[in-house]
Amino acid sequence: MLDERKLAVLRAVVEDYVSTNEPVGSKALAERHNLGVSPATVRNDMAVLEEQGYITQPHTSAGRVPTDKGYRLFVDRLSQIKPLSGAERRAIETFLAGAVDLDDVVTRTVRLLAQLTRQVAVVQYPSLIRSTVRHVELVPLAERRIMLVLITNTGRVEQRVVDLPDVVEDDQIAHLRAVLNACLDGCRLTRVPDTVADLQERLPEEDRPVASTILSVLLDTLVERHDEKIVFAGAANLAGDFSVGLREVLEALEEQVVLMRLLGEASDSAALTVRIGSENPYSGLHGTSIVAAGYGSGDNELARLGVLGPTRMDYPVTMGAVRAVARYVGQILAGS
Amino acid sequence: MLDERKLAVLRAVVEDYVSTNEPVGSKALAERHNLGVSPATVRNDMAVLEEQGYITQPHTSAGRVPTDKGYRLFVDRLSQIKPLSGAERRAIETFLAGAVDLDDVVTRTVRLLAQLTRQVAVVQYPSLIRSTVRHVELVPLAERRIMLVLITNTGRVEQRVVDLPDVVEDDQIAHLRAVLNACLDGCRLTRVPDTVADLQERLPEEDRPVASTILSVLLDTLVERHDEKIVFAGAANLAGDFSVGLREVLEALEEQVVLMRLLGEASDSAALTVRIGSENPYSGLHGTSIVAAGYGSGDNELARLGVLGPTRMDYPVTMGAVRAVARYVGQILAGS
DNA sequence: CTTGGCACTCGGGAACACTGAGTGCCAGAC
DNA sequence: GTCTGGCACTCAGTGTTCCCGAGTGCCAAG
Numbered sequence: 037m038l039d040e041r042k043l044a045v046l047r048a049v050v051e052d053y054v055s056t057n058e059p060v061g062s063k064a065l066a067e068r069h070n071l072g073v074s075p076a077t078v079r080n081d082m083a084v085l086e087e088q089g090y091i092t093q094p095h096t097s098a099g100r101v102p103t104d105k106g107y108r109l110f111v112d113r114l115s116q117i118k119p120l121s122g123a124e125r126r127a128i129e130t131f132l133a134g135a136v137d138l139d140d141v142v143t144r145t146v147r148l149l150a151q152l153t154r155q156v157a158v159v160q161y162p163s164l165i166r167s168t169v170r171h172v173e174l175v176p177l178a179e180r181r182i183m184l185v186l187i188t189n190t191g192r193v194e195q196r197v198v199d200l201p202d203v204v205e206d207d208q209i210a211h212l213r214a215v216l217n218a219c220l221d222g223c224r225l226t227r228v229p230d231t232v233a234d235l236q237e238r239l240p241e242e243d244r245p246v247a248s249t250i251l252s253v254l255l256d257t258l259v260e261r262h263d264e265k266i267v268f269a270g271a272a273n274l275a276g277d278f279s280v281g282l283r284e285v286l287e288a289l290e291e292q293v294v295l296m297r298l299l300g301e302a303s304d305s306a307a308l309t310v311r312i313g314s315e316n317p318y319s320g321l322h323g324t325s326i327v328a329a330g331y332g333s334g335d336n337e338l339a340r341l342g343v344l345g346p347t348r349m350d351y352p353v354t355m356g357a358v359r360a361v362a363r364y365v366g367q368i369l370a371g372s
Numbered sequence: 373m374l375d376e377r378k379l380a381v382l383r384a385v386v387e388d389y390v391s392t393n394e395p396v397g398s399k400a401l402a403e404r405h406n407l408g409v410s411p412a413t414v415r416n417d418m419a420v421l422e423e424q425g426y427i428t429q430p431h432t433s434a435g436r437v438p439t440d441k442g443y444r445l446f447v448d449r450l451s452q453i454k455p456l457s458g459a460e461r462r463a464i465e466t467f468l469a470g471a472v473d474l475d476d477v478v479t480r481t482v483r484l485l486a487q488l489t490r491q492v493a494v495v496q497y498p499s500l501i502r503s504t505v506r507h508v509e510l511v512p513l514a515e516r517r518i519m520l521v522l523i524t525n526t527g528r529v530e531q532r533v534v535d536l537p538d539v540v541e542d543d544q545i546a547h548l549r550a551v552l553n554a555c556l557d558g559c560r561l562t563r564v565p566d567t568v569a570d571l572q573e574r575l576p577e578e579d580r581p582v583a584s585t586i587l588s589v590l591l592d593t594l595v596e597r598h599d600e601k602i603v604f605a606g607a608a609n610l611a612g613d614f615s616v617g618l619r620e621v622l623e624a625l626e627e628q629v630v631l632m633r634l635l636g637e638a639s640d641s642a643a644l645t646v647r648i649g650s651e652n653p654y655s656g657l658h659g660t661s662i663v664a665a666g667y668g669s670g671d672n673e674l675a676r677l678g679v680l681g682p683t684r685m686d687y688p689v690t691m692g693a694v695r696a697v698a699r700y701v702g703q704i705l706a707g708s
Numbered sequence: 709c710t711t712g713g714c715a716c717t718c719g720g721g722a723a724c725a726c727t728g729a730g731t732g733c734c735a736g737a738c
Numbered sequence: 739g740t741c742t743g744g745c746a747c748t749c750a751g752t753g754t755t756c757c758c759g760a761g762t763g764c765c766a767a768g
Contacts, residue, residue, distance in 0.1 A: 059761090061761050061762085062762080074711055075711095075712095077709085079762070080710085093761090093762085095717090096717055098762090136532065137530075147626075171511045171513070173509055173511060173521070175507045183507070183523065185523075187521075187531070195523070197527075270626070271625075272626060274622075275622055283608055286611055289607075289608075290605060290606070290608060397729065397730050398731080400729095411742090411743095415730090415732075416741085418731095429731085432748055432749060433729070433748045433750075434749085
């Protein structure tokens with residue numbers, strides 16, 4: 037259908053348009069990329085490409101601009117992910133290595149990614165779902181009040197204040213703590229509910245009321261945080277670009293739910309996900325593209341991160357940056 | 373200098389300009405606000421106000437627009453903070469009451485404030501400085517590795533992984549934990565360094581190496597988080613307004629340091645701080661105003677929150693919202 | 709299939725005039 | 739002395755027209 041040269045023309049159109057942000061004409065194309073043919077020939081090819089829906093002209097007598105379909109073809113078949121330079125690699129590494137806790141890792145990551153790509157970066161906190169319990173702590177606050185702290189293997193900490201039905205001795209709490217940790221340590225969060233139910237039956241009668249209060253709060257914690265936290269950075273990078281509906285995009289960015297869907301929709305594949313313009317689930321974000329990847333330690337994906345920018349973005353470079361950052365974050369989290 | 377009527381004219385100019393976003397002329401003024409004088413008289417007054425620098429005209433043959441100085445006078449002497457409606461009050465209360473932990477309180481607050489004022493809201497996390505230690509927890513992770521968790525009376529939780537120089541028994545850790553809590557419980561964070569130094573000398577010889585490792589991490593934690601965390605929301609509300617340099621403002625919002633100065637500069641007064649246009653420390657934010665207030669439980673200010681919007685904002689309403697939200701957040705934090 | 713030539717299209721910028729809101733000033737009224 | 743109506747003046751914004759040139763589509767020849 038599309039011979040070699042037509043593909044080359046499409047690639048050239050995309051590259052030129054991305055770098056100049058202006059519709060590209062046949063003449064300029066034939067000159068800048070040495071295609072070895074005349075402008076007239078290029079015109080014919082462009083006519084075909086337009087007919088097939090890969091490019092379009094904003095108005096008669098203007099150059100051509102890639103369509104979403106054109107970008108799609110470009111990403112899938114005409115381009116290669118561009119690896120980062122050594123310097124960039126080292127910069128990432130040292131920047132991320134300085135993080136002190138999970139919060140810090142995420143914050144640094146999102147800024148790094150925004151700066152690297154000059155676009156809006158989005159990072160999801162490591163999911164509770166896939167992680168395991170590292171420790172459960174019960175801290176007495178008052179006679180009938182304790183604080184429940186749940187620490188996961190990804191360094192995430194959840195805490196809740198629990199009001200108890202009875203006055204409880206310190207050593208009873210210590211005992212409960214020991215039991216809880218014995219049962220739950222290393223347990224996948226998804227399996228906690230089962231384990232807890234099981235545990236509750238095996239407890240001695242006198243511990244039941246207190247334990248069940250605590251355990252129900254523990255379960256609440258898991259459920260409530262089911263919807264994950266997402267942060268973004270680099271909104272300023274949108275400001276220069278008139279082609280995107282700034283207001284809509286900013287609104288979308290502040291809607292956790294929308295962001296979640298953007299990143300998560302295709303979480304089955306560990307590879308890079310690219311969603312271009314109208315492929316996007318949220319109508320306010322047509323005109324923008326998302327490049328996302330999962331990250332995690334080893335083979336289990338903890339969460340996702342990505343970049344959002346105008347459809348007219350440099351895909352090879354962006355994809356390279358996203359992939360690299362995802363890998364490094366995975367390493368960092370695995371190591372801590 | 374300025375008689376009663378001239379002040380009324382200034383007030384009218386500010387109010388009209390704020391609501392219409394267009395330079396306001398003498399005729400419209402004389403009509404809409406029943407000043408009881410003719411447009412010509414108003415013109416004379418306006419000429420005086422302009423001469424004194426309270427208002428200005430964008431170009432000859434256009435209406436007048438308040439200057440920063442004009443807004444300042446308006447805020448200081450011509451307007452009253454507008455209290456929220458009962459419905460708004462209740463909405464705030466129920467919305468904030470649903471928060472489950474500190475993170476949630478802050479997130480909800482910032483969104484609430486953004487929505488209420490239709491501007492950009494900024495909230496600082498409760499400062500470590502003024503809060504006290506509620507509990508210190510040591511969690512064994514591996515033979516020579518523990519996690520240090522610090523819980524403050526504002527519900528804030530800081531955690532660090534500590535690599536120990538020696539293998540340590542569980543009961544030694546339990547002992548250390550008990551000692552630490554005995555010393556530090558209720559201690560103001562500002563006084564922790566002293567207390568720790570004191571403690572270190574009183575420890576038995578064999579505990580010294582382990583303890584000093586842990587304590588130095590504890591001190592690090594306090595120092596590192598000295599620069600506080602700040603979040604914002606409602607950036608989308610900026611998008612409609614052309615009068616502000618969108619890019620600059622977004623950049624400023626992502627600079628923690630700048631935000632900190634905006635909110636914090638005048639933290640000595642517990643009352644509302646209003647900073648108008650060029651009064652602003654950061655040049656990218658001329659053209660915007662900040663309304664900020666401290667919040668906290670009772671008399672000690674924990675941190676600050678505020679709103680950032682175009683200089684041309686509705687000050688009475690904004691100030692009312694900021695004050696109300698600050699109060700409610702204080703209550704919530706005190707109660708949990 | 710490719711190429712050069714040619715007529716055609718149309719967005720965008722420059723030049724221009726027009727309109728109307730708003731001003732400043734002045735002479736007269738209260 | 740202060741206010742008011744009248745009047746000439748200014749100028750941003752808008753609409754109109756015109757022109758230029760980049761870029762196209764088509765055709766006939768190589």
